[in-house]
Amino acid sequence: DQQVKQNSPSLSVQEGRISILNCDYTNSMFDYFLWYKKYPAEGPTFLISISSIKDKNEDGRFTVFLNKSAKHLSLHIVPSQPGDSAVYFCAARGMEYGNKLVFGAGTILRVKS
Amino acid sequence: ETGVTQTPRHLVMGMTNKKSLKCEQHLGHNAMYWYKQSAKKPLELMFVYNFKEQTENNSVPSRFSPECPNSSHLFLHLHTLQPEDSALYLCASSPIRGADTQYFGPGTRLTVL
Numbered sequence: 001d002q003q004v005k006q007n008s009p010s011l012s013v014q015e016g017r018i019s020i021l022n023c024d025y026t027n028s029m030f031d032y033f034l035w036y037k038k039y040p041a042e043g044p045t046f047l048i049s050i051s052s053i054k055d056k057n058e059d060g061r062f063t064v065f066l067n068k069s070a071k072h073l074s075l076h077i078v079p080s081q082p083g084d085s086a087v088y089f090c091a092a093r094g095m096e097y098g099n100k101l102v103f104g105a106g107t108i109l110r111v112k113s
Numbered sequence: 114e115t116g117v118t119q120t121p122r123h124l125v126m127g128m129t130n131k132k133s134l135k136c137e138q139h140l141g142h143n144a145m146y147w148y149k150q151s152a153k154k155p156l157e158l159m160f161v162y163n164f165k166e167q168t169e170n171n172s173v174p175s176r177f178s179p180e181c182p183n184s185s186h187l188f189l190h191l192h193t194l195q196p197e198d199s200a201l202y203l204c205a206s207s208p209i210r211g212a213d214t215q216y217f218g219p220g221t222r223l224t225v226l
Binding site for chain 2: 002004009034036041042043044045046049089093098099100101102103104105106
């Protein structure tokens with residue numbers, strides 16, 4: 001049973017518009033959440049993270065929102081650029097799991113120019 | 114440049130072959146990880162090493178045998194694999210076990226015939 005779920009396998013967005021990638025988790029003991037980005041033939045690279053004591057973290061065009069009551073987080077990219085086209089993985093961590101990262105299955109983002 | 118390299122990038126092997134995957138990190142980290150990524154599935158943690166000692170074996174079959182001779186190198190020895198073991202195998206490192214951010218290599222695409 002997946003504890004971190006990315007229910008949208010893919011998302012297509014026009015350049016300049018907002019991309020919103022969603023992630024749901026089941027374990028309330030997760031206390032830290034990360035987003036990774038993966039290009040073809042490359043490994044995942046860290047993008048942005050958020051601690052459970054916050055509800056928002058912003059880094060340039062990327063903002064992550066955390067709704068603990070709904071066990072939901074989202075990544076907003078605005079404005080979206082063609083170079084943002086990649087697979088985005090959500091990951092969660094909690095002491096109960098020895099601080100291992102638990103990943104979602106990923107969402108493929110395509111930004112059309 | 115992620116600082117984590119993996120060789121080979123692609124590997125095709127028969128079920129009776131023995132092969133090894135290599136990972137090297139140039140980041141001065143002390144923790145290293147092996148992950149498996151099957152198509153449309155989340156990254157699955159396989160093994161964790163911290164200061165050369167194995168701290169996690171995520172119920173991985175014995176046909177996968179990890180080796181960590183020092184903090185910079187990690188191997189995954191493969192023998193008598195099954196076709197369902199075909200996947201992308203990713204190596205990652207972090208400053209210490211459980212650190213927030215892990216740095217990934219590009220992966221080895223393994224095909225078992």
